[in-house]
Amino acid sequence: MPLNGSLGLRSTLGAALRAARARLASELLSCWRINTFFPKAQQLGFTLKALDLVSLGTKHVRNALSEELYLRTGRDVTRPAAIFAEVVERCNYKCRYCDYWRRPNYRDEMTIDEWQRALASLKEFIGAYHVEFAGGEPYIKKGFLDLLRFCRDNDIHWGVTTNGGAYLNKKIVAQTVEARPFNINISIDSTDPTIHNYSRGVENSLSEIVQGIRNVAEQRRAAGLDFPIIIKPVVHKLNFRRLPEMVDWIQQIGATALSFQPVEQGTQEVEDELWIGESEMDDLIKVRDELLRLKREGAPILNGETVLKAWPSHFRREKAPKEVMPCRVGMRNYFIRSDGRLEMCWFFKPIGNVRTQTAREIWYSEEAQARRKETVACDKLCLFTCLAQRTLQDKLKMGLTLLTNTKVA
Ligand SMILES: C[S@@+](CC[C@H](N)C(=O)[O-])C[C@H]1O[C@@H](n2cnc3c(N)ncnc32)[C@H](O)[C@@H]1O
Ligand code: SF4
Numbered sequence: 001m002p003l004n005g006s007l008g009l010r011s012t013l014g015a016a017l018r019a020a021r022a023r024l025a026s027e028l029l030s031c032w033r034i035n036t037f038f039p040k041a042q043q044l045g046f047t048l049k050a051l052d053l054v055s056l057g058t059k060h061v062r063n064a065l066s067e068e069l070y071l072r073t074g075r076d077v078t079r080p081a082a083i084f085a086e087v088v089e090r091c092n093y094k095c096r097y098c099d100y101w102r103r104p105n106y107r108d109e110m111t112i113d114e115w116q117r118a119l120a121s122l123k124e125f126i127g128a129y130h131v132e133f134a135g136g137e138p139y140i141k142k143g144f145l146d147l148l149r150f151c152r153d154n155d156i157h158w159g160v161t162t163n164g165g166a167y168l169n170k171k172i173v174a175q176t177v178e179a180r181p182f183n184i185n186i187s188i189d190s191t192d193p194t195i196h197n198y199s200r201g202v203e204n205s206l207s208e209i210v211q212g213i214r215n216v217a218e219q220r221r222a223a224g225l226d227f228p229i230i231i232k233p234v235v236h237k238l239n240f241r242r243l244p245e246m247v248d249w250i251q252q253i254g255a256t257a258l259s260f261q262p263v264e265q266g267t268q269e270v271e272d273e274l275w276i277g278e279s280e281m282d283d284l285i286k287v288r289d290e291l292l293r294l295k296r297e298g299a300p301i302l303n304g305e306t307v308l309k310a311w312p313s314h315f316r317r318e319k320a321p322k323e324v325m326p327c328r329v330g331m332r333n334y335f336i337r338s339d340g341r342l343e344m345c346w347f348f349k350p351i352g353n354v355r356t357q358t359a360r361e362i363w364y365s366e367e368a369q370a371r372r373k374e375t376v377a378c379d380k381l382c383l384f385t386c387l388a389q390r391t392l393q394d395k396l397k398m399g400l401t402l403l404t405n406t407k408v409a
């Protein structure tokens, strides 16, 4: 992809602005339509959430513009737009597809003070943002709840992806809800305890997580909040046939929506017992089609249709189609590792370290410039990662799904 196209800066910006305005206008129109036709959207809180959506849309328009500018002219005014924080590598579960819990040694973790400085430095650079905490298991990081309170007090939207085990403890739940989450993602692989407990390597874990979700939902109601609780199943050979039944089930247990993630390679168990092979592909396609049908009928499934449709290609280890090139992770991803290393893509070297550098220094550093060029030119076309880079339209649709499915107290 040439970085210096023939179009001048002004016409490039002009064309991109017009396209962006048209997209935003059509999305806002959809918001209005939702308000008119979906009674739930009339409930208290809709206006505020719609405003959040508008602000999300505005930010994404700015990011989309700067990405186009970079691709066409090489001028770099990109900013971090997808922020992840791996607060810890250690874990208290033993999932069969995951290697975090079995690492022979762990990197030197940043302290909570260092995390606070890193997040504050990013805020100074890009203003308000959303950070998704994960790990390892974030709740076993000492001082994690202090970090959540820091985010609340500094206007940093936060979400967390957790195995959910900590929510059996009502004190932890109360402190989590008091820190005003933007979203809580909980990993559950099946409605069937045998499948879930086996995949996650912990006996009785499903019943404990379900009780934990009830605790979160109860506390959320008591606090008058309505953040979504999103269930994230890993899709694999042992659970895929029973995924459609999760749609009703997650709502019965007090959760809001589903976001599926096809299993990635990485452990011996994935190779030996979890990968979906050619002999099961017809069944996978049937399940996938059923999920697509449910989604079109309004089921709270957050994955975009393109990503759901790509499941067979993922398990056939095919590359992403050329049309999704160039890869955009280098223009948006800001992935802070537990020891402060900053990455844009797992397959490339870090671009700096938040322990010793400010966010702005790292983002426009020589390392970052080099990585940005490498990732834009990357033809690895890793299917899942690239397709998961949602477009503005996908993100707004996802927002609307949450908007119309979140239960308001
Ligand atoms: C690495 S975990 C960290 C957060 C937390 N410990 C949890 O399990 O939710 C983040 C997400 O990645 C998923 N995951 C782990 N290994 C995976 C794999 N090999 N393929 C796809 N998803 C995976 C987990 O189920 C979880 O939803
Ligand atoms: S709970 Fe999360 S980090 Fe821990 S082993 Fe499972 S997937 Fe990995």
Ligand code: SF4
Pocket (backbone or CB within 6 Å): 327, 328, 329, 345, 346, 347, 374, 375, 376, 378, 379, 380, 381, 382, 385, 386
């Ligand atoms: S195509 Fe995949 S591997 Fe290459 S930069 Fe993008 S996300 Fe990373």
